[in-house]
Amino acid sequence: MNDAIVFSEEPVLLVGGANGDNQQLAELLDAFPCVVAADSGADWVRAMGRWPDALIGDLDSVSPETRAALPPDRVHHIAEQDSTDFDKALRSIAAPLIVGIGFLGGRVDHLLAAMTVLARYPDRRVLLVGESDVIAHMPPRLELPLEADTRVSLYPMRRVEGRSTGLHWPIDGLTLSPSTRVGTSNRAEGPVALEAKSPGLLVILPVSARAVLQEALLSSDARWPAL
Structure with a gap:
């Protein structure tokens, strides 16, 4: 992937900023060595006592405190406004599987945007976790x-x-x-x-x-x- 920022031979956890369950996130953080945050998802990761290995997005919603506390080489600002932070992060990760949390809760327009991004990248293995459901783009x-x-x-x-x-x-x-x-x-x-x-x-x-x-x-x- 030419646009990749994060490279991993193991599945990667991607954390977004939509509503989610803390216990669910805690279990996933224990299961994934590599954690990437999409914009304000970094605040959620930080609140759980961990720091993301990378922060990706337009960075318009992550708190100044979290952004400043991260080493500069972990912060990846993608300024364009034609895609969501989920899209920006997804196309920036090269891994056999991306498991995302914090993209299905909260606002309905955010949910629909996440499903649209799943459909945009059929070649990627991506699994989104919500409080009640898991969603993936089906392979052949x-x-x-x-x-x-x-x-x-x-x-x-x-x-x-x-x-x-x-x-x-x-x-x-x-x-x-x-x-x-x-x-x-x-x-x-x-x-x-x-x-x-x-x-x-x-x-x-x-x-x-x-x-x-x-x-x-x-x-x-x-x-x-x-x-």
């Missing part, structure tokens, strides 16, 4: 060893077709589109296998399935090309 194939009755929602960001096994309502033969048919509130009957013919399909699971989705993304050898 995904194997999910889910328990029966686990909620599985598929939300298309553009027209997309696919196939499934293990869903109560299969998606075979359907055209999903944000303006016509979406695949929310489906459920697993056991392990689920999903295929998509083109990028643009988001998979949404309960937050209790975070580890399952994280491992499935890392294990999938199928990748979309960059748009």
